[in-house]
Amino acid sequence: xxxxxxxxxxxxxxxxxxxxxxxxxxxxxxxxxxxxxxxxxxxxxxxxxxxxxxxxxxxxxxxxxxxxxxxxxxxxxxxxxxxxxxxxxxxxxxxxxxxxxxxxxxxxxxxxxxxxxxxxxxxxxxxxxxxxxxxxxxxxxxxxxxxxxxxxxxxxxxxxxxxxxxxxxxxxxxxxxxxxxxxxxxxxxxxxxxxxxxxxxxxxxxxxxxxxxxxxxxxxxxxxxxxxxxxxxxxxxxxxxxxxxxxxxxxxxxxxxxxxxxxxxxxxxxxxxxxxxxxxxxxxxxxxxxxxxxxxxxxxxxxxxxxxxxxxxxxxxxxxxxxxxxxxxxxxxxxxxxxxxxxxxxxxxxxxxxxxxxxxxxxxxxxxxxxxxxxxxxxxxxxxxxxxxxxxxxxxxxxxxxxxxxxxxxxxxxxxxxxxxxxxxxxxxxxxxxxxxxxxxxxxxxxxxxxxxxxxxxxxxxxxxxxxxxxxxxxxxxxxxxxxxxxxxxxxxxxxxxxxxxxxxxxxxxxxxxxxxxxxxxxxxxxxxxxxxxxxxxxxxxxxxxxxxxxxxxxxxxxxxxxxxxxxxxxxxxxxxxxxxxxxxxxxxxxxxxxxxxxxxxxxxxxxxxxxxxxxxxxxxxxxxxxxxxxxxxxxxxxxxxxxxxxxxxxxxxxxxxxxxxxxxxxxxxxxxxxxxxxxxxxxxxxxxxxxxxxxxxxxxxxxxxxxxxxxxxxxxxxxxxx
Numbered sequence: 001x002x003x004x005x006x007x008x009x010x011x012x013x014x015x016x017x018x019x020x021x022x023x024x025x026x027x028x029x030x031x032x033x034x035x036x037x038x039x040x041x042x043x044x045x046x047x048x049x050x051x052x053x054x055x056x057x058x059x060x061x062x063x064x065x066x067x068x069x070x071x072x073x074x075x076x077x078x079x080x081x082x083x084x085x086x087x088x089x090x091x092x093x094x095x096x097x098x099x100x101x102x103x104x105x106x107x108x109x110x111x112x113x114x115x116x117x118x119x120x121x122x123x124x125x126x127x128x129x130x131x132x133x134x135x136x137x138x139x140x141x142x143x144x145x146x147x148x149x150x151x152x153x154x155x156x157x158x159x160x161x162x163x164x165x166x167x168x169x170x171x172x173x174x175x176x177x178x179x180x181x182x183x184x185x186x187x188x189x190x191x192x193x194x195x196x197x198x199x200x201x202x203x204x205x206x207x208x209x210x211x212x213x214x215x216x217x218x219x220x221x222x223x224x225x226x227x228x229x230x231x232x233x234x235x236x237x238x239x240x241x242x243x244x245x246x247x248x249x250x251x252x253x254x255x256x257x258x259x260x261x262x263x264x265x266x267x268x269x270x271x272x273x274x275x276x277x278x279x280x281x282x283x284x285x286x287x288x289x290x291x292x293x294x295x296x297x298x299x300x301x302x303x304x305x306x307x308x309x310x311x312x313x314x315x316x317x318x319x320x321x322x323x324x325x326x327x328x329x330x331x332x333x334x335x336x337x338x339x340x341x342x343x344x345x346x347x348x349x350x351x352x353x354x355x356x357x358x359x360x361x362x363x364x365x366x367x368x369x370x371x372x373x374x375x376x377x378x379x380x381x382x383x384x385x386x387x388x389x390x391x392x393x394x395x396x397x398x399x400x401x402x403x404x405x406x407x408x409x410x411x412x413x414x415x416x417x418x419x420x421x422x423x424x425x426x427x428x429x430x431x432x433x434x435x436x437x438x439x440x441x442x443x444x445x446x447x448x449x450x451x452x453x454x455x456x457x458x459x460x461x462x463x464x465x466x467x468x469x470x471x472x473x474x475x476x477x478x479x480x481x482x483x484x485x486x487x488x489x490x491x492x493x494x495x496x497x498x499x500x501x502x503x504x505x506x507x508x509x510x511x512x513x514x515x516x517x518x519x520x521x522x523x524x525x526x527x528x529x530x531x532x533x534x535x536x537x538x539x540x541x542x543x544x545x546x547x548x549x550x551x552x553x554x555x556x557x558x559x560x561x562x563x564x565x566x567x568x569x570x571x572x573x574x575x576x577x578x579x580x581x582x583x584x585x586x587x588x589x590x591x592x593x594x595x596x597x598x599x600x601x602x603x604x605x606x607x608x609x610x611x612x613x614x615x616x617x618x619x620x621x622x623x624x625x626x627x628x629x630x631x632x633x634x635x636x637x638x639x640x641x642x643x644x645x646x647x648x649x650x651x652x653x654x655x656x657x658x659x660x661x662x663x664x665x666x667x668x669x670x671x672x673x674x675x676x677x678x679x680x681x682x683x684x685x686x687x688x689x690x691x692x693x694x695x696x697x698x699x700x701x702x703x704x705x706x707x708x709x710x711x712x713x714x715x716x717x718x719x720x721x722x723x
Contacts (some may be wrong), residue, residue: 040684040722041644041676042081049073050542050549055127056150056170058456059159059371059387059444065540066446068456068492068504070095070153070553070584072600076146076174080186082634082646083674083688083716084143085196085218091169093632094151095551095584095600098652100625100700102708103263103288103322106138112153113557114580114606115166116625120512122156122164125171125253125294128314128369129160131395131436133361134519138320139292140171141255142233144186144198144216147174153584154555155510155534157488158458161391161440162517165510165532165559173253176202176210176239183723190688190716192227194220202237212237222260223712224280226419231257249298257290264706266328266351268414270338272696275415277709281353284419286324293317311370320361323422325408327355327703338663338705347411356408358428360400363518367393381450391440391462397518398433398471402426430471432479436518437465457491462511466520480522484529486511500542509533514563527574530561548589556581558609568615578623580606594638601631608659621661625700629653629667642678647671657701665707668697682723688716 050064057064057071064071072094084090088108092099100116101107110121118132130137140146149171152159156168181203188196195218202212212235219230237251261282268276296314303309329337331346346352371389378384405426412418444458468480492506512530515521538553562576582604590596606626611618622628633649653667671692678684691713698707 039641039678039681040720041638041642041678042077050540050551054150056124056168057152057159058446059389059442059458060373060385060446060456062446062456064551065496065500065502065542066454066456066494068494068506069508069536070538070551072097072151072153072586074149074151076143076148079143079146079149080720081674081676081686082648083672083686083690083718087140087143087146087149087171090143090146091149091151093634093648093650094149095586095632096153096582096602096604096630097151097167097169098627098630102700102702103259103261103324104136104702105132106136106290106320107259108137109135110167110169111626112151112167113555113582114578114604114623114626114628115512115557115559116623119163119516120166122160122168123171124160124168126173126296126298126312127170128296128312128367129163129391129393130316131363131365131393131518132163132516133318133320133363133397133399134359135516136320136361138257138290138318139255139294139316140173140233140253141231141257141290141292142198142216142218144200145173145214145233145235145253147172153553154536154557155488155490155508155532157462157486157510158442158444158460158490158508161438161460161462162464162484162486162511162513162529165512165530165534165557173235173237173251174200174202174212174214175249176212176237178204178210178239178241180204184721186718186720188686188716188718191714192221192223192711194218194714194716196718208240208242210239210241220260222262223709223714224260224262224265224278226280226282226284227260227262229258229260231255231259245302247298247300249296249300251294251296251298253294255290255292259288259290261286261288261324262708263324263326264328264702264708266330266414267705267707268330269332270705272698272707272709273414274696277696279415280419281325281328281351281412281417282419283325283422285421287321288324289319289321291317291319306375308373308375309371310373311368313368314366316365318361318363318365320363321359323358323402323424323428325353325356325410325420325422328353328706329703330414330705331411349414350411351414351417353410353412354407356402356405356422356424358400358402358422358424360398360428362398362400363395364397365393365395367391381448383448385446385448386443387445388443389441391438391442393436393438395436395438395518396433397436398430399519400428400430402428403431432468432470433476434469434518434520435467436520439463452496454494455491456494456506457489459487459489461485461487464517466517468520468522480520480525482520482525484513484517486529486531502540504539505535505537507533507535512559527563528561530559530574532557532559534558544589547591548587550587551585553584554582555584562611564610565612565614568612576611577609578607578611579609580604580626582606582628596636598634598636599632602629604628611659613659616660618659621659622656624656624658627653627655627667644674644676644678646674646676648673657704663701663704665698665701668695668710670695670697670710683719683721686718686720688718690714690716 156164185199198216200214490508564576586600694713
């Protein structure tokens with residue numbers, strides 16, 4: 001199997017080609033190699049196994065049953081079998097997680113436990129935190145590359161630093177299999193002229209070497225006018241294990257995205273109108289481009305069962321570009337938009353278009369993360385595990401824009417209009433650059449008191465330095481030198497009355513930046529990070545001889561240090577507070593006769609406790625982008641060894657798009673189905689139906705009455721193969 005994808009980055013093809021040359025077995029070897037891989041149809045619940053050690057919720061590699069926190073694991077093979085087309089789609093099927101993505105944040109932002117955005121729900125790749133620029137992240141790019149996704153709900157600052165009060169999402173990429181050769185691929189076509197092709201290969205390449213290479217390409221005409229998109233992703237990994245105790249892994253991942261240039265659909269008279277649901281009010285020449293490249297070197301050394309040393313060095317580059325007409329609103333009879341645009345002089349009954357915006361992010365992140373783990377038996381039934389380590393990052397960002405250009409305003413008929421072109425009187429040029437340096441040291445410890453009780457605690461000290469220079473043509477001026485430092489910690493206890501049941505409680509602290517760390521402004525220089533804490537109690541169980549799992553958690557998070565006012569005439573201070581309390585539950589069961597169920601749900605109450613801005617008092621209101629009810633249900637049935645059916649329900653409750661709760665986004669429910677037929681034990685045909693009942697719903701809003709709509713009903717057919 002081979003893939004040809006047009007691209008300009010020839011060095012990435014060289015990397016992929018080198019991977020083939022080093023390790024791809026010949027056809028003869030492939031035919032004689034022993035294969036122990038499973039059939040092509042994915043069965044069972046690998047994502048729900050609570051007994052498998054996991055390094056995301058604890059650096060001590062504890063299993064979810066041993067961890068006093070809520071951890072969800074989504075298996076990559078299940079993601080691909082369900083037909084999720086974006087990583088955020090898969091992430092939002094986990095308990096308490098919803099997507100709040102739009103083009104402004106890279107389409108990757110999430111909400112968890114009453115908090116939303118890149119500043120409160122941290123994103124990681126292979127355990128390395130990603131630093132957003134102006135609230136934007138665009139990497140990793142494709143579900144094909146994913147081995148699994150780990151989601152830690154609740155504060156994760158003690159593990160990964162600032163920006164993780166709501167949770168942390170860790171995407172782990174596919175890795176080499178040193179025991180056997182694996183080759184897999186898929187090709188699919190469907191509604192909206194959607195096409196996808198992907199392939200990968202990996203396995204041993206000698207006594208000490210193993211490799212993995214992957215490539216994926218997607219394109220679509222989209223579900224709005226001028227909604228074309230395309231993307232491709234490439235990955236190559238080489239692992240060298242000269243001894244049983246030492247492994248060195250080198251990998252390179254590249255993603256290129258040209259997403260749908262769609263910033264949302266304006267409501268008409270406050271309602272979603274069937275007449276403009278498929279219209280795109282952006283200009284015909286608007287564009288969005290994301291290019292990301294990650295290179296890493298990982299060393300793992302285990303000289304004994306009592307000692308483990310690990311270090312990962314990495315470099316990530318991101319180049320993101322936007323030039324679009326972004327804001328649209330329907331003009332009411334008073335000549336003004338609901339968002340205040342129009343100034344009362346716009347033409348009633350027209351769509352008012354404005355906010356011509358051009359931005360370029362040129363960002364590079366270098367980092368190194370190392371740790372040493374000590375496992376010490378103390379006495380019979382008493383042991384202690386300790387990990388200590390460091391985390392260092394340097395992020396350089398050049399931020400270019402065309403802010404201040406003459407505004408481009410047009411008024412068009414809501415249903416029949418010429419999209420026009422961008423008129424940029426100023427041009428996009430570098431306006432400022434920042435250098436962000438992060439140093440952190442951390443430690444985590446587990447004291448096991450016999451067979452039933454353990455105490456887990458951790459602490460992290462982090463220091464951040466942000467420097468900023470303004471750019472005016474060929475000259476620069478130093479504008480900001482901001483220092484931030486925080487200490488976060490957590491302590492919890494786990495009680496296991498029997499090996500398959502855990503009861504736990506935990507107290508954890510966290511830190512969120514005001515905005516985005518790498519784009520810290522001079523207006524924020526006098527303020528520090530916001531801080532928070534969480535109390536969580538819960539239970540986890542494995543039952544039915546391992547065929548079923550269940551988790552239940554109750555929590556309360558309080559965040560203080562929001563920028564607010566004590567009175568309408570007071571200056572802005574860090575005196576605001578918000579909180580969230582809720583319950584999350586999940587269950588997964590393999591039933592007789594090939595049936596299975598995976599279900600989760602979350603109910604929470606998120607509110608501003610003390611938050612005033614000007615004359616507006618928002619106390620008691622729900623923060624924007626936070627649904628307070630969420631649920632996911634997947635039913636699966638392996639009717640025969642060759643036929644499998646899946647049906648998934650996703651429910652997201654109502655949200656608000658403003659602090660005053662004046663603009664409401666209705667809740668929605670969508671149903672996705674998949675029918676798979678195994679032509680052979682290694683080849684399957686999948687029929688995916690997305691949004692079966694063609695629900696009209698908003699994923700998020702871009703402005704108070706500009707909804708980013710989800711995909712309408714679509715049918716895709718794909719062919720999968722694995723050898």
